Structure formats: structure tokens, C-alpha cells
Amino acid sequence: MTSQRTRTRMIDRLREEGIRDERVLAAIAAVPRHVFVEEALASRAYEDSALPLGYSQTISQPYIVARMIELLLDARKLGKTLEIGAGSGYQAAVLAQLTDEVYAIERIEPLLARAKLNLRAIQQFKVRLKHADGQLGLPEAAPFDTIILAAAATRVPHALLQQLALGGRMLLPLGTGEQFLLMVERRAEGYVETRLDSVRFVPLLSGLE
Ligand code: SAH
Numbered sequence: 001m002t003s004q005r006t007r008t009r010m011i012d013r014l015r016e017e018g019i020r021d022e023r024v025l026a027a028i029a030a031v032p033r034h035v036f037v038e039e040a041l042a043s044r045a046y047e048d049s050a051l052p053l054g055y056s057q058t059i060s061q062p063y064i065v066a067r068m069i070e071l072l073l074d075a076r077k078l079g080k081t082l083e084i085g086a087g088s089g090y091q092a093a094v095l096a097q098l099t100d101e102v103y104a105i106e107r108i109e110p111l112l113a114r115a116k117l118n119l120r121a122i123q124q125f126k127v128r129l130k131h132a133d134g135q136l137g138l139p140e141a142a143p144f145d146t147i148i149l150a151a152a153a154t155r156v157p158h159a160l161l162q163q164l165a166l167g168g169r170m171l172l173p174l175g176t177g178e179q180f181l182l183m184v185e186r187r188a189e190g191y192v193e194t195r196l197d198s199v200r201f202v203p204l205l206s207g208l209e
Contacts, residue, residue: 007032010046010062017048019066021073027097028066033059036090036118055108055209057202059088060150064199068171069094071183071196072146079145082163084134084204089115091150092127102127103141105134108209133207137163144168151204152179161191173201 011029019025034045036059041051050058072078078099083092086104092115096102104127106112112131119127130138134149135157142163149160149172156172161184164170170184181196 006046010048013048014063014066017063019063019070021070023073023098024066024070027069027094028062030097031090031093032122033062033090035121036088036093053088053111053114055111057087057108057111059090060201065091065094067197068148068181069098071181072148072169072171073098076169077145079165079168080141080143081146081148082138082141082144082160083148083150084137084160085150085202086115086129087111087150089118089127089129091148092129093119093122093124095148096124096126099146100126103130103138103144104128105130105132105138107131107133107205107207131208135159135204135206139163146170147172149173149204150201152176152199152201153204156182156184156193157204161186173199176203 011025034042037045037051048063050061053059080101081095081099083104086092086106092104109131137159143165145165145168147160147170152173164186168186172182173179174182179199183194185192
């Protein structure tokens with residue numbers, strides 16, 4: 001069930017679904033997703049679906065992880081990266097295949113603790129995890145070349161705009177009912193926003209649990 005063949009099939013499927021960036025496909029192939037899902041669901045870890053993490057949260061679908069990272073990469077490097085909504089730590093582990101500096105924030109403490117264990121289990125020690133409200137970003141490590149949100153905001157968090165480096169990119173799901181991905185690029189002349197794919201994410205919430 002967690003055989004190499006099952007994982008290879010997942011990569012083939014991502015390719016069929018339109019993921020083209022070989023760096024992204026290699027990063028996804030390198031992370032054993034079954035480690036990040038509950039044991040009872042491990043047999044489904046390489047299906048292209050979101051799976052429950054507990055606490056009403058879900059580990060993102062591999063396609064959306066791949067798609068978002070592909071959009072962020074687009075002929076550049078990720079550089080110093082901030083993820084909001086670490087959840088299981090899965091996406092952070094994929095990001096860590098592509099860049100040396102990854103910070104990931106989670107507001108639900110037990111999930112963060114599990115993310116820590118999951119990352120340790122795969123010997124991934126690069127990701128720096130923090131229990132905090134990601135809407136406030138991580139001022140002590142800013143600016144970031146890349147910011148990626150794994151939960152849907154109702155508007156672009158102001159602190160995150162401020163913590164985006166010049167030339168940097170932020171990708172976030174936006175909206176309540178209908179959601180779409182919004183790319184925000186910070187250029188010398190200002191912030192440039194581009195509306196992309198329709199998506200469905202859990203909401204970005206305030207405060208800590
Ligand atoms: N990237 C995760 C997906 C987790 S789902 C993975 O690969 O498993 C989105 C996560 O965002 C949830 O764990 C949720 O608790 C978290 N979240 C929601 N609002 C947040 C906030 N303001 N700050 C930090 N994390 C938040």
C-alpha cells in the first residue's frame with residue numbers, strides 16, 4: 001500500500017492532471033505522504049484526495065500542493081519560505097525539498113506537535129515550526145521570498161503583505177463560499193494581484209487553540 005509503485009502512480013497522475021515542473025514532481029515523490037496521515041488512512045495516502053487530520057482540518061490534496069508550489073516557482077527559486085497552516089507538516093516537507101529555509105505556522109497546538117513528530121519521522125529537520133496565529137506572519141524571520149497559505153482568508157492579511165520581500169510571491173486561497181487562488185507579487189512599483197484557479201480550503205481562523 002505504501003509501495004514505491006503506488007507513489008510512482010501518484011506522480012504519473014499529477015503529470016496527467018497538468019503538473020509540468022519536474023522539480024515539483026521530484027519533491028512530491030521524495031515525501032512519503034503515508035507518514036503524515038493517520039494510520040487508519042495510510043492505505044489512502046497516495047490517492048489524490050484531501051484526508052482528515054482531526055480538529056476539523058485536512059491534509060491538502062497532492063494536486064493542490066503541487067499546483068500551488070508550481071505557481072510559486074515559475075522560473076524562480078522559493079528562497080526563504082513561510083507556510084501558514086502547517087497541519088500535518090506534509091506541505092512543509094515538500095517545500096523543504098525545494099528550499100533550505102522553511103518556516104511553518106500552525107494555530108492548533110496538538111496538530112503542531114504531530115507535525116513535529118511527522119517531520120522527525122522522515123528526518124526532515126529543516127522546517128522551523130511555530131505555534132502562532134499565522135495572520136500575523138513571523139516578523140522575527142521576515143522578509144520572506146515566498147508565502148503560502150493552506151487555509152482560506154477572507155481578505156489578504158496585511159502583516160503578510162508587509163513581510164513579503166521585494167520580488168517575492170505570496171499565494172493564498174481567498175473567499176468564503178466561492179474561493180480562488182490569489183497570487184500577490186511584490187514589485188518595486190507595488191503589489192500585483194492575479195486571480196487564479198477555483199479551490200476549496202478550510203478557513204483561516206484567528207487566535208490559538
Ligand atoms: N499544509 C497542511 C494543510 C493543513 S489544513 C498539510 O500539509 O497537512 C490548514 C491548516 O491551517 C489547519 O491545520 C488549520 O489549523 C491551520 N490554520 C487555520 N488558520 C490559521 C492561522 N490563522 N494560523 C495558523 N494556522 C492556521
